[in-house]
Amino acid sequence: xxxxxxxxxxxxxxxxxxxxxxxxxxxxxxxxxxxxxxxxxxxxxxxxxxxxxxxxxxxxxxxxxxxxxxxxxxxxxxxxxxxxxxxxxxxxxxxxxxxxxxxxxxxxxxxxxxxxxxxxxxxxxxxxxxxxxxxxxxxxxxxxxxxxxxxxxxxxxxxxxxxxxxxxxxxxxxxxxxxxxxxxxxxxxxxxxxxxxxxxxxxxxxxxxxxxxxxxxxxxxxxxxxxxxxxxxxxxxxxxxxxxxxxxxxxxxxxxxxxxxxxxxxxx
Numbered sequence: 001x002x003x004x005x006x007x008x009x010x011x012x013x014x015x016x017x018x019x020x021x022x023x024x025x026x027x028x029x030x031x032x033x034x035x036x037x038x039x040x041x042x043x044x045x046x047x048x049x050x051x052x053x054x055x056x057x058x059x060x061x062x063x064x065x066x067x068x069x070x071x072x073x074x075x076x077x078x079x080x081x082x083x084x085x086x087x088x089x090x091x092x093x094x095x096x097x098x099x100x101x102x103x104x105x106x107x108x109x110x111x112x113x114x115x116x117x118x119x120x121x122x123x124x125x126x127x128x129x130x131x132x133x134x135x136x137x138x139x140x141x142x143x144x145x146x147x148x149x150x151x152x153x154x155x156x157x158x159x160x161x162x163x164x165x166x167x168x169x170x171x172x173x174x175x176x177x178x179x180x181x182x183x184x185x186x187x188x189x190x191x192x193x194x195x196x197x198x199x200x201x202x203x204x205x206x207x208x209x210x211x212x213x214x215x216x217x218x219x220x221x222x223x224x225x226x227x228x229x230x231x232x233x234x235x236x237x238x239x240x241x242x243x244x245x246x247x248x249x250x251x252x253x254x255x256x257x258x259x260x261x262x263x264x265x266x267x268x
Contacts, residue, residue: 127153127161127196129239134232136245137203138267145210149245150203150267151232151259155196163262164193167204168233171249171257172242179225180251183259191261203267205260206230211248214255223252235262 137150153163169183183206194202214222227247233240249257 125161126236127155127157127163127234129234129237129241131155131157131159131161131196132234134234134241134243136230136243140267145213147208147210148267149206149208151206151230152201152203152266153196153234153262154201155198158198160195160197162193162195163202163235165191165235166259166261167235168237168240169206169257169259170231171227171247172229172231173226174228178231179227180249181256183257186258186260189260189263192263194262194264201266202262202264204262205267207258207260208247209250209255209257211250211255214250214252217248221252222250222255224248224255225251 133154133156135152135154137152139147139149151167151169153167155161166185170178171180173179186205186207196202211217211222211224217224225248227249229242229244230247231240231242249255
């Protein structure tokens with residue numbers, strides 16, 4: 001009968017050639033090494049927990065700042081731009097002092113008032129026929145057989161207005177029909193803007209040749225005719241006034257009349 005072989009001792013080899021060391025009991029654990037490993041694991045866990053807490057805190061802080069920025073009136077809120085200053089119109093410049101009307105030594109006078117040839121202040125517009133009274137003033141004989149007739153423009157409105165340029169002048173017979181050409185514009189004097197205050201007066205000089213200088217009245221080249229009234233348009237106006245004033249004028253190729261520009265004051 002075969003009896004069982006006694007087990008081999010630690011590190012022994014079975015007589016049959018089999019390594020029996022697998023049956024050896026495990027070596028006692030190294031307690032210090034186990035403690036070190038456990039400490040390492042605990043430290044890693046604590047770092048993970050602390051890192052997660054820090055990340056959660058940063059997220060919460062960011063959310064709080066974002067909520068603060070979007071709060072109306074908060075320190076980080078986007079404030080609307082303040083409205084710009086309301087534009088205001090510049091005050092109108094003060095009108096320059098008006099020049100005193102030059103009195104004429106004889107003939108009819110306009111009633112008071114002043115006129116000047118300076119620029120008009122802001123707010124004053126052109127004089128219309130509704131603002132004016134047009135009259136014939138003085139007349140005087142000039143050299144070389146010419147007659148100067150003073151056409152007066154008096155501001156009878158309650159506002160200041162301006163006149164610039166030349167009046168339109170033509171002549172009518174007793175039936176109201178125009179005779180001869182309209183007056184041309186003289187080039188001797190430059191037109192300037194005249195400012196008329198209420199009751200102010202300006203004038204335009206009308207030059208009328210003596211028909212006798214140009215030959216026998218009624219024959220060429222003057223071919224004179226009798227006018228009974230003068231039709232006058234203020235500068236820039238399409239409405240005229242008619243003043244009764246008899247004149248003998250040339251209707252032919254020579255001896256035409258001329259109108260001067262609006263001038264402050266009276267005819268010298």
